[in-house]
Each structure stands twice: as C-alpha cells, then as structure tokens.
Amino acid sequence: xxxxxxxxxxxxxxxxxxxxxxxxxxxxxxxxxxxxxxxxxxxxxxxxxxxxxxxxxxxxxxxxxxxxxxxxxxxxxxxxxxxxxxxxxxxxxxxxxxxxxxxxxxxxxxxxxxxxxxxxxxxxxxxxxxxxxxxxxxxxxxxxxxxxxxxxxxxxxxxxxxxxxxxxxxxxxxxxxxxxxxxxxxxxxxxxxxxxxxxxxxxxxxxxxxxxxxxxxxxxxxxxxxxxxxxxxxxxxxxxxxxxxxxxxxxxxxxxxxxxxxxxxxxxxxxxxxxxxxxxxxxxxxxxxxxxxxxxxxxxxxxxxxxxxxxxxxxxxxxxxxxxxxxxxxxxxxxxxxxxxxxxxxxxxxxxxxxxxxxxxxxxxxxxxxxxxxxxxxxxxxxxxxxxxxxxxxxxxxxxxxxxxxxxxxxxxxxxxxxxxxxxxxxxxxxxxxxxxxxxxxxxxxxxxxxxxxxxxxxxxxxxxxxxxxxxxxxxxxxxxxxxxxxxxxxxxxxxxxxxxxxxxxxxxxxxxxxxxxxxxxxxxxxxxxxxxxxxxx
Amino acid sequence: xxxxxxxxxxxxxxxxxxxxxxxxxxxxxxxxxxxxxxxxxxxxxxxxxxxxxxxxxxxxxxxxxxxxxxxxxxxxxxxxxxxxxxxxxxxxxxxxxxxxxxxxxxxxxxxxxxxxxxxxxxxxxxxxxxxxxxxxxxxxxxxxxxxxxxxxxxxxxxxxxxxxxxxxxxxxxxxxxxxxxxxxxxxxxxxxxxxxxxxxxxxxxxxxxxxxxxxxxxxxxxxxxxxxxxxxxxxxxxxxxxxxxxxxxxxxxxxxxxxxxxxxxxxxxxxxxxxxxxxxxxxxxxxxxxxxxxxxxxxxxxxxxxxxxxxxxxxxxxxxxxxxxxxxxxxxxxxxxxxxxxxxxxxxxxxxxxxxxxxxxxxxxxxxxxxxxxxxxxxxxxxxxxxxxxxxxxxxxxxxxxxxxxxxxx
Numbered sequence: 048x049x050x051x052x053x054x055x056x057x058x059x060x061x062x063x064x065x066x067x068x069x070x071x072x073x074x075x076x077x078x079x080x081x082x083x084x085x086x087x088x089x090x091x092x093x094x095x096x097x098x099x100x101x102x103x104x105x106x107x108x109x110x111x112x113x114x115x116x117x118x119x120x121x122x123x124x125x126x127x128x129x130x131x132x133x134x135x136x137x138x139x140x141x142x143x144x145x146x147x148x149x150x151x152x153x154x155x156x157x158x159x160x161x162x163x164x165x166x167x168x169x170x171x172x173x174x175x176x177x178x179x180x181x182x183x184x185x186x187x188x189x190x191x192x193x194x195x196x197x198x199x200x201x202x203x204x205x206x207x208x209x210x211x212x213x214x215x216x217x218x219x220x221x222x223x224x225x226x227x228x229x230x231x232x233x234x235x236x237x238x239x240x241x242x243x244x245x246x247x248x249x250x251x252x253x254x255x256x257x258x259x260x261x262x263x264x265x266x267x268x269x270x271x272x273x274x275x276x277x278x279x280x281x282x283x284x285x286x287x288x289x290x291x292x293x294x295x296x297x298x299x300x301x302x303x304x305x306x307x308x309x310x311x312x313x314x315x316x317x318x319x320x321x322x323x324x325x326x327x328x329x330x331x332x333x334x335x336x337x338x339x340x341x342x343x344x345x346x347x348x349x350x351x352x353x354x355x356x357x358x359x360x361x362x363x364x365x366x367x368x369x370x371x372x373x374x375x376x377x378x379x380x381x382x383x384x385x386x387x388x389x390x391x392x393x394x395x396x397x398x399x400x401x402x403x404x405x406x407x408x409x410x411x412x413x414x415x416x417x418x419x420x421x422x423x424x425x426x427x428x429x430x431x432x433x434x435x436x437x438x439x440x441x442x443x444x445x446x447x448x449x450x451x452x453x454x455x456x457x458x459x460x461x462x463x464x465x466x467x468x469x470x471x472x473x474x475x476x477x478x479x480x481x482x483x484x485x486x487x488x489x490x491x492x493x494x495x496x497x498x499x500x501x502x503x504x505x506x507x508x509x510x511x512x513x514x515x516x517x518x519x520x521x522x523x524x525x526x527x528x529x530x531x532x533x534x535x536x537x538x539x540x541x542x543x544x545x546x547x548x549x550x551x552x553x554x555x556x557x558x559x560x561x562x563x564x565x566x567x568x569x570x571x572x573x574x575x576x577x578x579x580x581x582x583x584x585x
Numbered sequence: 586x587x588x589x590x591x592x593x594x595x596x597x598x599x600x601x602x603x604x605x606x607x608x609x610x611x612x613x614x615x616x617x618x619x620x621x622x623x624x625x626x627x628x629x630x631x632x633x634x635x636x637x638x639x640x641x642x643x644x645x646x647x648x649x650x651x652x653x654x655x656x657x658x659x660x661x662x663x664x665x666x667x668x669x670x671x672x673x674x675x676x677x678x679x680x681x682x683x684x685x686x687x688x689x690x691x692x693x694x695x696x697x698x699x700x701x702x703x704x705x706x707x708x709x710x711x712x713x714x715x716x717x718x719x720x721x722x723x724x725x726x727x728x729x730x731x732x733x734x735x736x737x738x739x740x741x742x743x744x745x746x747x748x749x750x751x752x753x754x755x756x757x758x759x760x761x762x763x764x765x766x767x768x769x770x771x772x773x774x775x776x777x778x779x780x781x782x783x784x785x786x787x788x789x790x791x792x793x794x795x796x797x798x799x800x801x802x803x804x805x806x807x808x809x810x811x812x813x814x815x816x817x818x819x820x821x822x823x824x825x826x827x828x829x830x831x832x833x834x835x836x837x838x839x840x841x842x843x844x845x846x847x848x849x850x851x852x853x854x855x856x857x858x859x860x861x862x863x864x865x866x867x868x869x870x871x872x873x874x875x876x877x878x879x880x881x882x883x884x885x886x887x888x889x890x891x892x893x894x895x896x897x898x899x900x901x902x903x904x905x906x907x908x909x910x911x912x913x914x915x916x917x918x919x920x921x922x923x924x925x926x927x928x929x930x931x932x933x934x935x936x937x938x939x940x941x942x943x944x945x946x947x948x949x950x951x952x953x954x955x956x957x958x959x960x961x962x963x964x965x966x967x968x969x970x971x972x973x974x975x976x977x978x979x980x981x982x983x984x985x986x987x988x989x990x991x992x993x994x995x
Contacts, residue, residue, distance in 0.1 A: 464850070468861020472840055475833045500845045508859030 056096035059398030059580050062333075064089040069334040071573060072345075073410030073554075075537060076423060076457040077360035078352040079330075079345070080410065082554050089571040090404075092445075093333060094580035097319035098395050100372020104151075108158045111312065111376045117383025122159070122242075125310060128167035130239040134159060135209075135232075135262055138177035139187045140416035142248045142316055144364075146371040151314050153193035155244045155376070159312070160196065172234055173206040176243070176261025179268065179505070179512035180417070181466050182208040187420075211264030211512070212502045219266065220305040223297040227270035229305075232262040236307055245313045249439070249579060250284045250392045253313050254385035255299025256292060263298075265496050265514060270294060272517075274484045277524040282438035284581060286389065299381060312378040313388040316371040318395055318578035327367065331578045357459070364413045365420050396581040400445065403584065405569035406561050407446035408554070409436045411456040412577055417511065417519070422463045425542045426470050426478075426516050428456050433533065434522030436574055442584040445572055449531040451561040453554065458538030458546075465509055469501045473516035474545060482547035484524040492517050531564040586625050587991045588736030589964055591650065592617045593665035602653030610969030612652035618669075620964055622991075625738055629719055629730045630695060633740045635678055636685065637992050640759040640958065641734030642672030642983045643971040645788065646901045647726075651968055656903040663727040664720035670734025670984070671726035674749060674758035682749040684761045685734070685741055686939050687725040688924050693742035694719050706927030706937070709769075724924075735961065735984055737991040747939055757952030759983055760793070764951060765942035767793030768801065770874055770899045770922040772929070772938075776802040780871035781842055783834065783889060784809045784825070787816035788974065789954060789981050790899055791876035792823055796949045798874075799824035801931075801941070808841055808870070810834050815978040823949060831885070835863045838889040844868035865911065869894060874922075878902035887911040897922050958985035 062068065070081035071091055084091070101107045112122040119125075126132070136152045139145075156173065163171060173192065175183050188206065189197045200206035209232055210216055218233045235241045235258070243261075247253045260268065270276075271294035277283065279290035286292040302309070321327035326348070329341040337345070352360055375391040377384045415423060415431040423431070432454040437444065446452060462471045477491050492514060495501065501513025527533075533548040534557040543550040551557035562569060574582070594617040601616025612618075628635070647669045649655040671687035690708035691699035694717025702710035715721040722728020725741065732739030749758045771794060776782050782804045784795050795809055809825040811817040820828045829837040839846050845867040848860035865888035873886040878900025884907065886896045892915040899922045912919060925938030945951065956979035959967035964984070971982035986992055 464848070464861040465859070466861075471861065472836050475830070475836060476840065494840075498840070499843065500839065503845065504859060504861055508861070510859075510861055 056098055059093055059095040061398070061400055062091040062093060064091060071334060071575065072330065073408075073455045074412040074577070075410055075455045077357065077364050077413045078457070079349050080455060080537070084571055084573060085558070088568060089573070091573045091575050092398055092400060092580060092582055093575050094318055094331070094578045095395060095398065097317040097323070097331070097372070097578070098374050100317060100374060101376070104154055104373045104376070105158065107373070107376050108155055111378040112158060112162060115310070115379025116377050116387060117380030119310065119379035122162050122310060122378065123166060125240055125308075126163055126166035126168050128169070130168055130170065131237060132163060132168050132171045132240050132242065133174060133235045133238040134171065134242045134244060135174045135176040135235060135258065136191065136244040137246050137252075137257070137261070138175045138180055139183050139191070139419050140180060141246045141252065142369065142371055143414055143416060143419070144320070144367050144369045145190060145419065146316070147368040148190065149193060150191050151246050151316065151373055152191045152244050153196065155312055155314065156192050156196055159242055159244070171200070171205065173200050174232065174235065174262070175208045176257065177209050178261050178263060179211055179265065179515050181505070181509045181511045184509065209262055210506055212506050217264055220307070221301045223294070223301055225294070225297060227294060227298060228266050229259070229298045229301040230263050230266040231302065231307065235262050236305070240308050240310060242310045243312060245311070247313055247315045247388050247392055249435075250286065250389055250396070250581060253388050254286065254292065254295065255381055256295040257311065258302065258309055259295045259298035265512070267298065269496070272521060274488050274521050274524050277521045278528060281525060282440050282444070284438050285441045309381055310378065311381040311384045312376070313384050314373050315375045315388055315391040315395070317374050318580075319371055320369050320578040322370050361413070361422070393581070396579055397441065397583045398580050400572075400582045400584045403443055403447040404445060404450065404572035405447060405565040406451045406453060406558065406571045407437070408453045408571060408573045409455070409576065411436070411454055417515070418463075418466070421466045422459075422461050423456075424462045424467055424470055424474070425458050425460065425546055426474060426519050428454070428458045428535070428538075429546055430519035430522045432456070432523070433526035434519065436576060437523070437526040439574070439576065439579075439581045440584050441581060444529055445574065445582050445584055446530060448529055449564070451532045451534065451564050452526065452530050453534045453536060453557045453561060455536045455554070456538060458535055458542050460539050460542040466511060467516070468504055468510050469495055469498070469513040470511070470516040478545050478547070484521055484527065487517065487520060532561065534560055586623060586737045586994070587961055587989060588621060588623050588668045588732065589961060590619055590621050590623070590666040590668055592619065598653050600653075601651065605652030605654060605972075608969075610648070610652065610965070610972030613965040613968035616651055616653060618651050618964070620961060625732070626730065628740050630742075632743050634743060634746070635738055636673065636675040636683065636741045637738050638670070638673050638675040638734045638736065638984070638986045639682070639755045640674050640955070640983045640985055640987075641670040642759050642763065642981055643967060644672055644763065645790065648968065648972050649901060649903060652972065654903055659727070662714060662721055662723050664722055664729035667722065667727050667729050668733035668736045668739065669726045670736065670739075671724045672759055672762040672983070673734035674755050675734070682758070683741075683746040684749055684758050684939070685725060686745045686747060686765075686925075687762065689714065689719060689722055689724060689728060689731070691717070692744045702926075706935070708926050709924035710926065735964070737986055737989050747943070753943075753947065754952050755987070756955040757946050757950075760946050760951045760954055760981065761939065761942045763789050763981070764793045764797070764945050765925040765938045766790060766899065766922070767795075767797040768928065768941045768945060769925040769938050770794045770897055771797035771801050773920060773922040774798070774802070774872045774874055774897045775895060776804050776872050778803045779805045781806045782808070783838060783870045783873045784876060785831070785834070785873065785882045785886060786876035786900060787811035787820045787828075788876065792819055792954065792980065793951065794874055794876055794899060795820060795825055796823045796945055796951065800945055800948065806841055808834075808837060813975045813978065816975055819980065834885055835866065835888055838870055839863055839866050842866070842868050842870060842891070864888065868892075871895070872897065874899055876900045878905075880905040880907060883907055887915070887917060890915070890917055892916055894918070895920065954980040955983055956980050958983045960985060961989060
C-alpha cells in the first residue's frame with residue numbers, strides 16, 4: 048500500500064474499541080467530530096473499501112443493452128421507426144453526493160439514444176422520474192444527462208420533469224389485488240417502450256420501484272408510502288422483507304398487464320464517496336491508518352469549518368462531486384435485472400455484524416436524498432437517521448428493541464422555503480401537535496397532500512410536494528416503534544425537542560442519558576457511514 | 586388613605602421608559618408612580634359615592650403608562666396627578682359589593698343634554714371627555730377628581746356601578762371590566778357566520794375576546810396566537826380551534842384558509858409566487874382581532890386578512906410604524922374597539938356590554954384568569970409581574986386591598 052491504496056479493496060469490518068483505538072470520526076452535518084467511544088463495550092462498523100469500477104463503462108453499457116437479462120429482447124430488437132419511446136431516469140436524489148461528470152445517466156442515455164437513432168426512432172421523450180420530489184433545475188438536468196442530450200431535447204420540450212399533478216398528464220391503469228390504484232405518467236403509459244435508466248446507490252432503489260414510484264403520483268404512493276407499510280418493511284433496504292417493495296412489485300405487475308413495456312437498465316456504483324486521494328479522502332480511511340499529513344489536514348478542516356458561516360459551509364460541500372465508478376450495469380426484464388443489481392449493491396455494502404447493540408450511534412452528514420443543493424432541515428435529519436441509516440440492515444436491526452439511537456447532527460431550525468415549503472408547516476403545525484406517525488397520517492396527510500398552494504409550488508417552482516414531509520416521517524416509523532429513545536448530540540435544542548427527541552451537548556452526556564433506558568454498561572455500536580455500508584446482522 | 590399616584594414628571598417618565606425597556610415593569614421603580622398617604626378629595630358631586638376597592642386589576646394600558654410607553658395622545662385627556670386603576674371590584678359604605686364601569690361619560694360629568702353617543706348608550710364614544718364638572722379623564726383611573734382603583738378609596742358616580750351578585754367571587758368580579766372590552770371587540774368584529782377569525786395575542790384581552798367570540802358569534806374557525814405554553818392551554822380551554830405561535834401565524838392562516846401566499850423573497854428572485862416563504866396571503870381570514878397593538882401585530886394583521894376583511898384593533902397601540910399599502914390595496918377595514926357601551930344582539934334587542942360581561946365571566950369561570958395578587962406596598966413587584974405575566978405563566982395580576990388597614994378608616 049505505497050500510496051494508501053490497496054491492490055484489492057478490503058471488505059468492511061467491525062472494530063472492537065480498545066484502549067489503543069483512536070478517536071472515531073463522526074459526521075456532524077457540515078462538519079465533523081472526533082469521538083472517543085467507551086472501551087471494552089463499543090464497536091465500530093467500517094464500510095468496505097470502494098470496489099474497482101468497470102474498466103470500460105461505455106463498453107459495458109452497450110454490452111448490457113445488447114445482451115439483456117431475463118425475458119427481454121436486445122434493445123435494438125425492441126425499437127422501430129414509428130414507435131413512441133420514453134426514457135425515464137432517476138432524479139437529483141441519486142447518487143449522493145452528485146457524481147463527477149460524466150454522470151452514469153448520461154453514459155446510458157447517450158448509448159440508448161445512439162441505438163434508437165440507428166433504429167430510426169424519432170418520437171423520444173426523456174422524463175426525470177421524480178414522483179413527488181422537487182423538479183430538477185436546468186443545471187441539474189444538464190449534469191445528469193449531459194449537455195449534448197439536454198440541448199438536443201430540452202429546447203423542444205422533449206426533456207422534462209415528471210409532473211404527478213398534471214391532470215392531463217396522468218392516467219390510472221388499474222388496481223392491484225390489494226386495492227392499490229396504479230397511477231402512471233400518461234406519456235409513458237402510451238409509449239410503445241419505456242426505458243428506465245437507474246443508478247442504484249442503496250438496496251432500496253431500482254426494480255419496479257423505479258417506474259411504479261418514479262412515474263406515479265399521490266394516488267398510488269399513498270398505498271405504499273404510509274405508516275402501515277413502513278412498519279412492515281424490516282427493512283426497506285431488504286426487498287424480500289419490505290412491504291414497500293411488495294407493493295411496488297404488485298404495481299409493476301399491473302403496469303405489465305396494462306401493456307406498459309419496460310426495458311430496465313440498472314447500474315451500481317462503488318462507495319468511493321470522498322475520493323481515494325484529495326482533501327476529503329481521509330473520511331473513507333480508517334483513522335489509525337491516517338498519515339500525519341491527513342491527520343493535520345483533517346484537524347485544519349475541522350477547525351476551519353467550526354468558524355465558517357453555515358451558508359459558506361453549505362456552499363463548499365455542495366460543490367463536492369463524488370468520484371463514483373460504475374461497478375455493474377445490467378438491462379432487460381425488470382425483476383431479473385434487479386436481482387443482479389441487488390447482488391452488486393450487497394457486494395459493496397454488506398458488512399457481517401454479530402448481534403444487536405444497546406445503543407446505536409451515527410453521525411449524519413450534510414446531505415440526504417432530499418436536500419441536494421439545499422438545507423438539511425430537522426425533518427430530513429429524522430428521516431436520514433431513523434429512516435435511512437437505521438434501516439441499513441439485513442436480518443435484524445442493529446439496535447435491539449427498546450434500545451437507544453444517538454444521532455450527531457446540528458439539526459438547525461432552518462428550512463429552504465423554495466424546496467421545502469410544506470416541511471415548514473409540517474414542523475410548525477403537525478409536530479407541535481404530535482410526533483406519532485399514525486396520528487399524523489390520519490389527521491393531517493390528506494389536507495397537506497391536496498393543498499393547492501403546495502401543488503402550485505410543486506408544479507411551477509422547485510418544491511417537494513405537500514405530502515412529502517409526511518413520507519419522511521413515515522420513513523422513520525419502524526425505528527420509532529422499535530427504539531426506546533432517540534438522542535441528538537449537538538443539535539438545536541428546540542428543534543430536537545420538536546422532533547420528540549432528547550438533546551444532548553456531548554456524546555458523553557448522550558451515553559449517560561441513554562443509560563436511563565438501557566441500563567449501565569450498555570453495548571455501543573457506531574455505524575460509520577458514509578461511505579455507505581449495510582449491516583448484515585445475525 | 587393610601588394611593589398609588591401618577592404625577593406629571595417628564596424626566597421620571599423618560600426614566601420609566603428607559604427602565605421599562607431594560608426590564609419588564611422596570612418603570613415602576615423610577616417613574617412618576619409613587620405610593621403615598623393622601624387625603625381623599627371631596628366628592629365631585631352629590632351623586633358620587635365612595636368605593637373601597639377589594640381587588641383592582643393591572644391592565645395593559647396601565648403598564649404602558651407606568652413604563653413610559655403611553656402615547657402623548659392621552660396628555661390632554663387625563664388630569665394629574667391621578668391614581669390608576671379602572672378594573673375594580675369594591676365595597677360601598679353600605680357594604681354593597683360593586684364593579685366599576687369606569688368610562689366617564691356625559692352623565693358622570695353632569696353634562697345635559699348628553700352627547701349623541703352617550704344618549705345611545707355608547708359611553709366609550711363620549712364627545713365630552715374633557716368637559717363638564719370633572720377634570721379631564723377618559724376613565725376613572727386617569728382623572729384627578731375621581732381617584733382610581735389602586736387606592737384604598739375613590740369616588741364613583743352612581744351610574745358607573747354594577748352590583749355584584751353574592752355568588753360571584755371578587756376574582757371573577759374584577760375580570761368583568763376587561764371581559765366587557767372583549768365582548769365589545771367581539772361585537773365590533775362583525776364576524777360572518779361560518780367565517781374565520783384570528784385573535785392576535787393571548788394576554789388578558791386576547792383570552793377574553795376569544796371567550797366572547799365563542800359566546801356571541803358563530804365562526805367556522807377561531808385561531809389564536811399564543812407565545813407561551815400556559816397561554817396555549819388557556820386559549821384552547823376557552824374555545825380556540827387552533828393556537829399557533831405569533832411568528833407562525835401567517836403560515837397557519839394560509840393553511841387554515843386555503844390561501845396561496847406571496848413572498849417578498851420571491852420578488853427579488855424574479856420568482857414572484859414561487860418561493861415557499863409566506864410574507865402575505867392572497868386570501869386570508871375574514872376578521873383579525875389585534876389584541877397586541879404593536880407594529881408587528883398590525884403588520885401581521887394586514888398580511889393575513891382577506892381582501893375587504895376587517896381588522897379590529899383592541900390592544901392599545903401607542904405609536905406604531907406601519908406599511909399601509911395593503912390596507913389600501915386589499916380594501917381592508919381597520920377599526921378600533923375601545924371599552925364598551927351597548928351592544929346590538931342578533932335577535933335585534935340590545936344589552937349593556939357590562940351585563941353581557943357578567944354572563945361571560947360566569948359562563949367561562951373567568952375568575953381563574955386572576956393569577957396573582959399583591960398588596961399596594963409591593964406595587965413594584967406587582968407591576969413587574971404584570972409586565973412579564975405571559976412568560977411567568979400568569980394572565981391577570983391585581984392589587985388586593987382587602988387587608989389594607991386604611992380601607993377601614995371612616
């Protein structure tokens with residue numbers, strides 16, 4: 048390891064903290080903390096090192112298009128000159144952070160368009176499959192699909208954001224045996240072929256969820272983005288045990304039966320989030336392997352961030368583009384493709400962990416799927432911690448039932464009014480009344496979902512749909528029902544209390560407070576994430 | 586007798602203003618208010634009787650005066666020195682327990698014929714407040730000749746007195762006067778059936794106005810702002826459908842009324858209606874009742890009242906800075922609601938506001954709003970407590986004179 052890079056990436060592992068263990072880096076929003084964990088009863092789960100990317104990604108893409116998986120013809124055989132073709136692609140929530148150019152979507156879409164052009168297809172629409180997320184800006188679309196594709200399609204109105212509230216642009220195609228209405232983008236529904244271009248960052252993504260969620264609206268989403276579903280998704284990162292995915296798979300069947308033909312292209316990336324070299328590279332190295340220079344630059348960065356105004360910090364972090372590399376690409380029939388994709392995600396992310404813990408600690412970074420170029424507001428803190436991070440398990444939750452989750456994040460009482468208008472109201476009105484997901488769903492969801500102003504902002508500005516903060520809260524419902532207490536270290540006290548959690552000034556204080564719930568000398572597990580990992584808990 | 590007297594003293598008034606800005610109620614210690622042993626002046630006339638206060642409330646307008654924040658508007662309308670105190674339950678010399686209706690109209694001023702408002706029973710609108718047999722003073726508590734409730738005795742005209750039923754406690758009785766203000770505000774609001782009403786403020790006036798709205802109007806929704814948890818609880822108990830924090834009221838009214846919003850930031854971004862900030866509403870509430878009376882509360886009121894809606898100013902405003910463009914553009918009505926008089930009821934009959942206030946106090950058990958009482962000697966503590974009542978979980982602070990020795994002197 049002459050320059051800190053290994054010939055073969057090492058798998059993730061679990062460190063038992065002893066007296067020789069150095070302080071561990073905790074992400075803390077737009078900053079970092081070095082924390083000493085109690086020896087003899089603490090462990091740290093480290094992610095695997097980044098897998099090597101495919102040496103010829105463009106060649107691999109073309110190969111996948113010509114050699115599909117499952118019951119599917121090669122892409123050229125599916126194309127004909129007089130057809131309607133719709134290419135849908137993952138939105139700004141993937142990958143995180145945004146990746147360096149060229150984005151994988153650009154590579155795939157350019158390859159698809161080349162083949163479509165060879166087949167003489169000229170009725171092509173490109174749609175950002177954002178469901179109820181905010182619309183992508185021109186810059187974000189250019190970054191995702193590349194300037195060449197953007198300039199060829201967007202000015203003609205052929206590249207655009209999905210609009211789930213367009214009364215003329217949505218259609219209901221049927222209902223699942225469970226009574227779930229399947230609403231779908233009308234252009235996609237009327238197309239002879241829908242090609243879906245996916246970037247699979249975590250195991251939750253992809254499969255039928257790409258289209259059954261990405262190209263639908265509230266009419267469908269309310270059937271699986273709800274408290275009941277989330278309580279029965281253990282976890283939603285594990286498709287076989289996820290009611291969320293079961294619903295999407297049922298809806299996928301309805302789409303297929305309604306004649307919607309989907310050619311699914313899924314890709315996976317490694318977890319090279321901060322770079323093997325460069326200013327943030329130490330964040331994906333193990334602390335005891337840091338060089339003196341890395342240690343010095345980390346401390347300098349940490350101190351600098353402490354005095355830097357928050358807006359500047361946000362701006363600085365938002366410019367970071369991850370050097371992700373594509374580790375696999377597969378195309379063809381949705382379910383067959385997704386099986387291979389999931390295996391590739393697990394290959395990068397899964398870390399075997401023996402047994403649960405009394406206390407799960409996590410340091411939340413500056414970004415989550417819903418605050419790209421925005422602010423991580425308190426609701427998103429809850430969602431990232433208790434939704435995403437808590438659910439990054441297979442088998443059993445990392446923390447035992449009745450245990451404690453300790454989150455490190457500044458949790459500011461701050462919102463981006465352009466992106467998250469209904470979040471502000473959710474925080475001010477709903478959480479002031481109750482934090483119980485079931486009560487929230489029953490009492491408030493419909494009103495927010497149907498609020499005309501939110502719908503106006505979703506359709507015409509860059510706002511998440513009015514109902515979106517509810518989904519963020521439901522995302523944490525499983526964790527809320529499972530754990531005995533949630534403590535946030537270093538957060539805005541009022542905001543933390545509004546979330547229904549307990550504030551603590553330091554990790555030591557939080558551990559002491561946790562003792563009231565889990566007893567003395569509890570076991571502690573720190574989920575060292577990102578770079579991404581998923582605990583395979585036995 | 587023992588009395589708190591307010592003298593005309595400009596330097597002390599300025600000192601009170603400064604001290605009041607530094608700490609709530611700070612004006613009581615350095616301002617023109619002094620506790621003194623004085624001789625009771627002669628009665629202003631034959632129809633005047635002596636009242637020995639039992640409880641005398643401290644009102645927001647009293648606090649503005651003591652803390653040097655009252656408007657110069659009142660200078661010609663008062664006569665110095667005066668003893669504050671217009672929320673009073675007391676005893677007559679024959680031990681009849683009475684509540685004072687403090688407005689000094691034509692009858693008490695011995696002016697005949699009376700002015701037109703007084704003839705109509707609208708004493709609060711009396712056109713002769715500085716004339717007649719009395720020194721200037723819009724109410725007992727601002728007139729030198731009458732004295733006021735913050736003393737062991739004062740003079741009241743027989744027309745100002747309401748006998749207190751035996752089953753009504755002193756605490757309930759001392760709330761009748763501010764309750765009458767709330768009742769009058771509710772009638773002035775002219776709330777449409779099934780309409781939406783916002784009450785800004787959950788101090789004494791806000792809570793009493795809320796209760797009066799519940800008693801005398803039929804809105805679909807009443808939203809109240811409350812800064813402190815205890816205020817929230819009381820507002821809910823008195824019938825508010827929704828309670829929100831003052832700095833969240835614009836968003837709350839938007840949600841309540843289904844309005845869209847206009848954002849000032851959106852204009853700067855050339856994105857006029859597409860920023861999710863809520864600076865003002867496209868629609869809004871039918872009626873907003875401002876029980877605070879500050880620049881901020883009036884600005885909020887104009888941001889959340891629907892076009893052609895009504896804003897009722899109940900809280901005493903003093904000098905405010907206000908952008909009036911929305912008043913013009915949205916054709917808003919801005920009206921004041923001062924004291925009380927006679928109200929026209931829904932069935933076409935009329936009633937004295939005070940009679941309605943007695944009913945209101947009884948119906949909602951409003952004596953519970955009296956949170957703490959002080960003897961006159963501790964007037965500085967009382968003023969400080971009243972000036973920070975909300976943050977200390979209190980509503981109405983009053984002087985308790987029932988144990989004052991001077992009260993029993995002939």
